[in-house]
Amino acid sequence: MDIARIAVHESVAKACPLEAMVAALQGPDVRVETVGDDASFDASDCVVTFSPREAFLDAAWVHGIRAGYDEFDVDAYEAAGTVLTNSTGIHGDTVPETVVGYLTAFARRLHVYRDRQRDNDWTQEPYDAPFTLTGEQVCVVGLGTIGQGVADRTDALGMDVVGVRRSGDPAENVERVYTPDELDAAVADARFVVLCCPLTEETEGMVDAALLAQMRADSYLVNVARGPVVVEDALLNALDTGTIAGAALDAHWAEPLPDDHPLWNHESAIVTPHVAAATSRYHEDIAALVRENVERATRGESLRNRVA
């Protein structure tokens, strides 16, 4: 594959400044420029993008700047012979650190005190509300880049880590690994269930009313994966009825989350606007991945993170 141009689509601005991305991608061998929806592409183009567009199928290669590529039509890429790569592998610190933040907030009640601070409210939580993460069980669903990062950090905090992975093979810092068909058992004893899997046909709606009913009444669900992995009504109902104690959601069913969505004002929910992976060096991490693949393409090698 001979890449003459890296076209940075304007949708990249959803995750980082376009100018920063263009600067980070610069190299002696290829032209780097920003493009909008009116651009056309040919077989010497690599497109770097946040969102899919049909016109990208004319390029040689499209790089999605997120780990999840559920919005891209993989079959169409394969039919068109256009290579598709994703950004798995760069979120091993950012998202897990955010997850540790949610867990700590729930255990130490920080989200509640931050809310009360707005009203100069000195009210302390009931004696039995705060707890420590140490000794609590966390169930990490999906043990890829993010899941392993969550497992490593929660293990270091003294938590009892169990996980779910398709192969069921052991994973570092995970005491017990379950397979997806054992999900009920995997979540049953956990104080926290952390979703770190991709959105696929298999995972869509995976967290439904039946699974939530298997979780402990004092447990928390964390979704840093994709909104539709969780059945929206089932979660809202579980929060309203006390089936589970709370939820931290970075990934939502519709983004932005609509103004009138009940989660905004739910006292046992932490809502973040899909920023678990945000970092001021996101452009550098993406550029390193793309530059490495440009070199691989030049050498005729297969590309890293190829999904089509």
Ligand code: NAD
């Ligand atoms: P990854 O590909 O490294 O890991 C995903 C893991 O999930 C893989 O090991 C895969 O085998 C496993 N998996 C697939 N189906 C499963 C199932 N049914 N049960 C258990 N495990 C299953 O990807 P990653 O970088 O760790 O990212 C994971 C997902 O997190 C992405 O697909 C994306 O949807 C989401 N994500 C969200 C953010 C955010 O900002 N909130 C950022 C990055 C990624």
